[in-house]
Amino acid sequence: MTTNYGVGVELRGLTKRYGDVTALDGIDLTIAPGEFMTFLGPSGSGKTTTLNLIAGFVEPDAGHIVVGDRQLVGVPPHRRNIGVVFQNYALFPHLRVEDNVAFPLRERRMKKADVTRKVGEILEVVGLSHLARRSPRELSGGQQQRVALARALVFDPQLLLLDEPLGALDKRLREDLQLEIKRIHNEVGVTFVFVTHDQEEALVMSNRIAVFNNGALEQVATSSELYERPRTLFAAQFLGDSNVLRGPLQRRGDRLVLQSGTLSVEVPGHGGADPAVNEAALVVRPEKMRVRPHGHAVSPTDNSLVADVVDVIYLGGRRRLVLEGAGQKFLVDEMAPEEQYAHGDRVVLSWRIDAGILVDVHPGGSTPSADAPPSLERATL
Amino acid sequence: MSAASRRGILSRSVLRVWCVLVGLLLVLPTLVVVPISFSDRRSLMLPRGFSLQWYVNFFQDPQWYGAALLTLRVGVVVAVIATALGTMAAMALHSALGQWRGPARAFLMAPMIVPGVITAIGIFYVALKTGLTQSYWGFVLAHTVLAIPFVVVTVTASLAGFDGQLVKAAASLGAGPVSAFRKVMLPLIAPGVVTGALFAFLTSFDEAIVSIFLSGPFAQTLPVKIYASVTQTFDPTVAAASTLLLTVTTVVLILFGVLSVVRERR
Ligand SMILES: Nc1ncnc2c1ncn2[C@@H]1O[C@H](COP(=O)(O)OP(=O)(O)OP(=O)(O)O)[C@@H](O)[C@H]1O
Ligand SMILES: [Mg+2]
Numbered sequence A: 001m002t003t004n005y006g007v008g009v010e011l012r013g014l015t016k017r018y019g020d021v022t023a024l025d026g027i028d029l030t031i032a033p034g035e036f037m038t039f040l041g042p043s044g045s046g047k048t049t050t051l052n053l054i055a056g057f058v059e060p061d062a063g064h065i066v067v068g069d070r071q072l073v074g075v076p077p078h079r080r081n082i083g084v085v086f087q088n089y090a091l092f093p094h095l096r097v098e099d100n101v102a103f104p105l106r107e108r109r110m111k112k113a114d115v116t117r118k119v120g121e122i123l124e125v126v127g128l129s130h131l132a133r134r135s136p137r138e139l140s141g142g143q144q145q146r147v148a149l150a151r152a153l154v155f156d157p158q159l160l161l162l163d164e165p166l167g168a169l170d171k172r173l174r175e176d177l178q179l180e181i182k183r184i185h186n187e188v189g190v191t192f193v194f195v196t197h198d199q200e201e202a203l204v205m206s207n208r209i210a211v212f213n214n215g216a217l218e219q220v221a222t223s224s225e226l227y228e229r230p231r232t233l234f235a236a237q238f239l240g241d242s243n244v245l246r247g248p249l250q251r252r253g254d255r256l257v258l259q260s261g262t263l264s265v266e267v268p269g270h271g272g273a274d275p276a277v278n279e280a281a282l283v284v285r286p287e288k289m290r291v292r293p294h295g296h297a298v299s300p301t302d303n304s305l306v307a308d309v310v311d312v313i314y315l316g317g318r319r320r321l322v323l324e325g326a327g328q329k330f331l332v333d334e335m336a337p338e339e340q341y342a343h344g345d346r347v348v349l350s351w352r353i354d355a356g357i358l359v360d361v362h363p364g365g366s367t368p369s370a371d372a373p374p375s376l377e378r379a380t381l
Numbered sequence B: 001m002s003a004a005s006r007r008g009i010l011s012r013s014v015l016r017v018w019c020v021l022v023g024l025l026l027v028l029p030t031l032v033v034v035p036i037s038f039s040d041r042r043s044l045m046l047p048r049g050f051s052l053q054w055y056v057n058f059f060q061d062p063q064w065y066g067a068a069l070l071t072l073r074v075g076v077v078v079a080v081i082a083t084a085l086g087t088m089a090a091m092a093l094h095s096a097l098g099q100w101r102g103p104a105r106a107f108l109m110a111p112m113i114v115p116g117v118i119t120a121i122g123i124f125y126v127a128l129k130t131g132l133t134q135s136y137w138g139f140v141l142a143h144t145v146l147a148i149p150f151v152v153v154t155v156t157a158s159l160a161g162f163d164g165q166l167v168k169a170a171a172s173l174g175a176g177p178v179s180a181f182r183k184v185m186l187p188l189i190a191p192g193v194v195t196g197a198l199f200a201f202l203t204s205f206d207e208a209i210v211s212i213f214l215s216g217p218f219a220q221t222l223p224v225k226i227y228a229s230v231t232q233t234f235d236p237t238v239a240a241a242s243t244l245l246l247t248v249t250t251v252v253l254i255l256f257g258v259l260s261v262v263r264e265r266r
Helices: A047-055 A097-107 A112-125 A141-153 A171-188 A199-205 A223-228 A233-238 B003-031 B033-037 B053-060 B062-095 B098-113 B116-130 B136-160 B165-172 B177-205 B209-214 B222-232 B237-265
Strands: A009-018 A021-031 A036-040 A062-067 A083-085 A159-163 A191-196 A208-213 A216-222 A243-247 A249-252 A255-260 A263-267 A280-284 A290-293 A302-315 A318-325 A328-334 A346-352 A357-359
Touching: A009 A047, A021 A047, A021 A062, A021 A216, A036 A047, A036 A199, A047 A062, A047 A159, A047 A191, A083 A141, A083 B165, A097 A112, A097 A141, A112 A141, A112 A171, A141 A171, A171 A191, A171 A199, A191 A199, A199 A223, A208 A223, A208 A233, A216 A223, A216 A233, A233 A243, A233 A280, A233 A357, A243 A328, A255 A280, A263 A280, A263 A302, A290 A328, A302 A328, A318 A346, B003 B033, B033 B237, B053 B062, B053 B237, B062 B098, B062 B136, B062 B177, B062 B222, B062 B237, B098 B136, B116 B136, B116 B209, B136 B177, B136 B209, B165 B177, B177 B237, B209 B222, B222 B237
Parallel strands: A036 A191, A036 A208, A083 A159, A159 A191
Antiparallel strands: A009 A021, A009 A062, A208 A216, A243 A255, A243 A280, A249 A255, A255 A263, A280 A357, A290 A346, A302 A318, A302 A346, A318 A328
């Protein structure tokens, strides 16, 4: 297998409308060469539309698409040299596995001997050499998707687009193929853009995750960044569980306080946070919270409240407590539980002030912050 | 054996007998021409002895075999043209056209629905104006109009089961529109296309109404010649001609049957 280095992708002001529906509303995104980028977002948020625009199946109403150093808007899909893997495999049912894989090479009028060699090599990579002569319908779903992968990679594209390629497979097989796809990504060095609406899959697979919401990008960040420093409430809630307190922000002396119902909690003094915001949200991840018996002393660097245990759930290696306090519900994950609690126990719930994450409440809204991508001049058409 | 299953078998055999009866009712009147064509008598009556004289007559009389040849030549070319045009029309109806899809389909189907005589009068009028009566291309054009709906119907049915993603996949793999059609779409809708071609051929092959208008002493298709012969003479050659027509039609229908069995298997 020749390792060819993937190319970068630049999307600038990419917009697509279908009648009254704005499927994509001026997306800006930079994907690094060789990166594994995941598009994550709820149904109808514009993930497939973005892939279709990059692949050339539909043309944008506005914006630019640059792959490598090529401007792609207006270039028909068969001249783009981009591999695409579809959710339902899209294998040609009338061709055998090897002919499916040879298809893009024959379209490029490659010499017979080279076709045979390259098909052999890529089938080796996806581990299907022994099934080369089968017809697609004689393969399992997982095997079919491997063939589709091989077919999309055999012509050495510099970019591979995968639209929910594992959506039709059962959980076990999906997990196997996730690792397989990661391995292939490492092996071939091509830039991968992978669409999913499964957050766990996104965490397993990616270098970076682009969170889509309603035709716009909510946040683009590494998995850990996205989990530990989500910028919007939407991003925080889409990836992982979270405790959310909403309400107005106030400045009290040199402290920043969020008033949520009867509860007032201190929030990390984010340098430029605007205390005049009348609705903000504080996100605290369940494993950042701490539960101790009622009456336990609390450190001044913590927020705390008194709560009642509603439920105790064992989740394999950890224990999840469901609590109620100050009229709100809280989830707490404990990796190494110290005390036993039962329904009805009164406890002290606390978290370090700096474990809280202040996020933007409004979907699609942007809070300027340090990790925002450098703003590039939006090109106009 | 239980009463229920006995009743089941009984009703099934009644059904079978009924089907055979209906089948015979449909086919027998047509098959009457077969024994007559082998008759040794000189009029249109059931034979006393066996003879091939009417077949000999058919292949020696230029009026008869000329008509047969013309019909075949027209039929084959109609099948080719109607299949090409009908397939393209079906693809357009399948993929695009938006709000025009319904009207466009109705327009294409019209020749199948409008009474034959009315279509014939229209075509006759146009043919007179353009000098296409009694000409090879006159028959071809007229029959093509009549045959296109059959191709549209069969190809549309094939396209309904065709996964449009395959064309996208082909494009992403480097196949231009023509290549994608030839290597991916056509092989997969081939059953509908071939069926359409067979129907188009048959439509032209046994078409009589429009052909009567377009025919004349210098150009007659076989169905027209048969009609003329029956109405004007008692020559049993017409039975031989009819039997030949019947044979060709049956062969095409059997081809069609074989094709659909093959399709089922796949
Ligand atoms: N061909 C089309 N015609 C009209 N509207 C469309 C078309 N394709 C997409 N849309 C609309 O554009 C929006 C974005 O759709 P898109 O397919 O990109 O979502 P998605 O993020 O891929 O969702 P999913 O996770 O369900 O696949 C949706 O509101 C959808 O209804
Ligand atoms: Mg989608």
